[in-house]
Amino acid sequence: MADSAAKRVGADESTQRVKRAKADNENGGGEGAKDPECENVLSEFKTSTVLSDSAREKTMFLHGKLADQEAVVILEKTPIREDSLAELFTGSRLKLEMRNDIYSTYRLQAPPQFNEIKTTVVCPATEKHLKKYQRQESFLVEETGEDYQSITSPYIQKQSFSVQWVYNILEKKAEAERIVYEDPDPEAGFVLLPDFKWDQKQVDDLYLIAIVHQRDIRSLRDLTSEHLPLLQNIFQKGKEAILQRYNLPASKLRVYLHYQPSYYHLHVHFTKLGYEAPGCGVERAHLLADVIQNLQSDPQYYKTRTLYFPLRADDGLLGKFKEAGRL
Ligand code: M7G
Numbered sequence: 673m674a675d676s677a678a679k680r681v682g683a684d685e686s687t688q689r690v691k692r693a694k695a696d697n698e699n700g701g702g703e704g705a706k707d708p709e710c711e712n713v714l715s716e717f718k719t720s721t722v723l724s725d726s727a728r729e730k731t732m733f734l735h736g737k738l739a740d741q742e743a744v745v746i747l748e749k750t751p752i753r754e755d756s757l758a759e760l761f762t763g764s765r766l767k768l769e770m771r772n773d774i775y776s777t778y779r780l781q782a783p784p785q786f787n788e789i790k791t792t793v794v795c796p797a798t799e800k801h802l803k804k805y806q807r808q809e810s811f812l813v814e815e816t817g818e819d820y821q822s823i824t825s826p827y828i829q830k831q832s833f834s835v836q837w838v839y840n841i842l843e844k845k846a847e848a849e850r851i852v853y854e855d856p857d858p859e860a861g862f863v864l865l866p867d868f869k870w871d872q873k874q875v876d877d878l879y880l881i882a883i884v885h886q887r888d889i890r891s892l893r894d895l896t897s898e899h900l901p902l903l904q905n906i907f908q909k910g911k912e913a914i915l916q917r918y919n920l921p922a923s924k925l926r927v928y929l930h931y932q933p934s935y936y937h938l939h940v941h942f943t944k945l946g947y948e949a950p951g952c953g954v955e956r957a958h959l960l961a962d963v964i965q966n967l968q969s970d971p972q973y974y975k976t977r978t979l980y981f982p983l984r985a986d987d988g989l990l991g992k993f994k995e996a997g998r999l
Pocket of ligand 1: 847868933934935936
């Protein structure tokens with residue numbers, strides 16, 4: 673169990689609010705002003721559809737327009753933090769809903785600072801972003817090494833998301849103040865920082881990503897034994913940095929790569945064990961420890977093996993597998 677100091681993440685480490693509506697923008701610019709308070713760009717947001725929502729997860733993914741541009745807005749209620757309980761109980765208003773014998777239910781109206789909603793904005797959003805966030809049926813695809821060469825590789829070369837945001841991080845044009853650890857070595861180096869899915873308020877849902885400095889490794893499929901020093905370096909130094917910063921030992925971490933990823937620039941996910949991060953299921957996540965061992969026993973493992981992954985119904989790649997008679 674993480675102790676309460678480790679459960680809480682210090683205010684200086686907490687994320688800044690969304691500072692700009694434009695992500696993945698054409699000029700590749702990074703963050704603007706450092707002021708945590710910002711103009712409410714969302715006051716102009718016009719919702720056109722709810723892409724998906726979950727009462728259980730308390731999330732809503734919206735498609736709409738922001739100043740005439742297509743945008744995706746993701747709203748997510750944040751967890752209740754143990755260190756805020758005293759203030760929550762003393763500072764709130766309580767409205768009774770019902771009382772019956774030993775049972776009573778209330779609506780607790782918390783002070784504004786406890787009512788924050790984590791908000792992510794993608795603007796301008798592409799058609800591919802809308803598909804990514806739309807709830808859809810998935811199909812498991814079986815991809816041989818040859819399928820990768822003939823179907824997947826040509827498709828991702830033309831159709832994948834921009835990785836400008838990744839280059840902005842590597843070049844310190846964005847999120848520089850969020851970096852938790854960096855090894856600047858051009859071959860074995862990487863940048864470790866909080867994933868934008870994590871609000872950094874509590875370690876229960878810790879989520880960091882390690883982005884490699886090398887720019888020509890697209891995914892798991894490109895890895896060979898030549899990359900072992902890089903992978904071992906990320907594994908070792910990433911775990912050490914997380915222990916130091918968040919007091920979370922390696923035995924509490926799930927360290928993995930996605931296949932297929934959304935962004936084809938090699939990165940490794942570090943999440944807290946027990947937190948069901950989106951995409952941590954066996955059909956998409958490959959433990960870094962297994963990847964290392966597989967490459968140690970067969971240098972060409974990921975070039976030759978059949979890999980399985982889910983694709984959404986209207987993913988163009990799924991269409992290509994169907995056209996090729998592979999589904
Ligand atoms: P992925 O496996 O390529 O795709 O992981 P996924 O989004 O389908 O999981 C990319 C990871 O990078 C995800 O965990 C994203 O939440 C995270 N991510 C994406 N963007 C655009 C950013 C960003 O701008 N900043 C940060 N810090 N993380 C991001």
